Amino acid sequence: MRIDVEDLHIAYDGRTVVAGAHLIAAEGEITGLVGPNGSGKSSLLRTVYRHLKPVGGRVLLDGTDLRExxxxxxxxxxxxLPQERGGDFELTVREVVAMGRTPYKRAFAAEDATDRDVVSKALADVGMADHTGRRFTELSGGERQRVLLARAFAQQTDVLVLDEPTNHLDIRHQVELLALLRAQRRTTLVSLHDLNAAASVCDRLHVLHEGNVVASGPPREVLIPALLAEVFGVHAAVVEHPLTGDPLIAFDHRAPADGPVLPRSGPTTARVGS
Structure with missing residues (x-):
């Protein structure tokens, strides 16, 4: 299923936060939204999962207006998987994931064998199969994140919309989650702060800045030093990842792009990351 965002305008209390955005998430691909804080990423995603109504434009799923x-x-x-996740479920892990089956159930309908299989697989996919009886409120931030992702998987939709899904996850679980997203091959629209993760997992990127889509394309074409300086305000070099061949962004952590270079003090080590 393909997503088309056409001339999208979003405003809060009369203040425009997204202005005329156009973007595409192709069927079966992972499409990333990147940009500084406040650039409109989360607001745009909220319109795609219908939490927010735009003041103009539309979101199409395979040509059908989402609002229809x-x-x-x-x-x-x-x-x-939104950012405002609500952490006060007085439910077990399994019960939270089973909520993903709600669109397929009539009111008060009992869980059937299909539901049980889908929920079990979703929990196994995120590495939480051994925690089904734990209370959601007892989990760490990273564990909650994985459970809510399992709930999204249990919905068995053609489209996943994920807002900062790697938040609260340690490095291993970040890598596992991103690999899992690639293996799913569902149409996925995801916002990520980590530009190196975005370069690794996404087929296409859309860069938002001050409510506008300022660049779109494959990561290798989009994540270039000039754009990183203009949009993110950082000095960076883009090289080839020695293990994967993906673009790897090395940031100069001594100074922003528009500021003076700060003197080093003491021994230094190479700093690469986001």
Whole structure:
């Protein structure tokens, strides 16, 4: 299923936060949104999973306006992992993941064998199969993140919308999650702060800056030093990752792009990251 965002305008209290955005998430690809804080990434994603109504433009799923779908129809097509996740579920891990089956159930309908299989697989996929009986409120931030991702998987939608899915995850679970997203091959629209992760996992990137899409294309074409300086305000070199061949961004942590270079003090080591 393909996502088309057409001339999207989003405003809060009369203040425009996204201005005329156009972007595409192709079927079966991972499409990333990157940009500084406040650039409009989360607001744009909220319109795709219908948490927010735009003041102009539209979101199309395979040519159908998202707003023409009923809530149930939309929930069978789009699963979301938002940033505002709500951490007060007085439910077990398994019960939280089973909530993903709601769009397929009639009111008060009992869980069937298909539901049980789907939920079990989703928990196994995120490495939480051994924690089904734990209370959600007892989990660490990273564990909660994985459980909520399993809930999204249990929805069995064609589209995943993920807002900073690697938040709270340690390095190993970040790598596992990103590998899992690639293995899913669902149409995925994801915002990421980590530009190196975005370069590794995304087929296409859209760069947002002050509410506008200022660049779109494959990571290798988009993540260039001039754009990183203009949009993110950093000095950076882009090299080839020695293990994967993906673009690897090495930042100069001594100074922003528009500031003076600060003197080093004491021994130094190479600093590469985001």
């Amino acid at each position: 779908l009923s809530p149930v129809q939309a929930a069978r097509r789009v699963a979301a």
